[in-house]
Amino acid sequence: MSQNIESVCIIDDDSIYINLVSKIIEIKRLSESVMxxxxGKEALDFFQASIQETKTVDVPQVIFLDLNMPVMDGWEFLTEFSKIKNELQDKIDLYVVSSSIDDRDINRxxxxxxxxxxxxxxxxxEDFERLFR
Structure with a gap:
């Protein structure tokens, strides 16, 4: 499956999950790179810096965001990212990926x-095939 997704971003503190998703993206050739x-703080710092850069910074086209992380969780990231997303030139598809099946989290x-x-x-x-069409 060849795609035009140049870069994917994973924001998660689970190294096993990160390795698994990165490997699937690589094997299926869904993206050229994975950051x-x-x-959330590390990711937010990157996005804020990319807005400030005068040269072109490769902003990922797809973000997989976990909700439960140390330092800055996914909810806090979403609040801050919502404030700056319009300043980013590229279209970004952001997917919340969580183990929570709580309807309150899903609806929120x-x-x-x-x-x-x-x-x-x-x-x-099937999720990857649906998301990377």
């Missing part, structure tokens, strides 16, 4: 404008 941030995430969808962990092969 990883272990918490889906109500946020920058969220494309909510996906329950673990990601399945």
């Amino acid at each position: 990883v941030f272990n918490n 995430a889906k109500a946020i404008d920058v969220v494309s969808d909510y996906i329950t962990k673990p990601l399945q092969s």
Whole structure:
């Protein structure tokens, strides 16, 4: 499956999950590169810096965001990212990927404008095929 997704971003503190998703993206050739941030603060710092850069910075086209992380969790990231997303030139599909099956979390995430969808962990092969069409 060849895609035009140049870069994917994983924001998660679970190294096993990060390695699994990165490997699936590589094997299926879904993206040219994968960038990883272990918490929302690291990711937010990157996005804020990319706005400030005068040269072109490769902003990922797809973000997989976990909700439960140290330092800055996914909810806090979504609040801050919503404030700067319009300053980013590229279209970004942001997917909340969480082990939570609580309807309150799902509905809260889906109500946020920058969220494309909510996906329950673990990601399945069909999820990748649907998301990377």
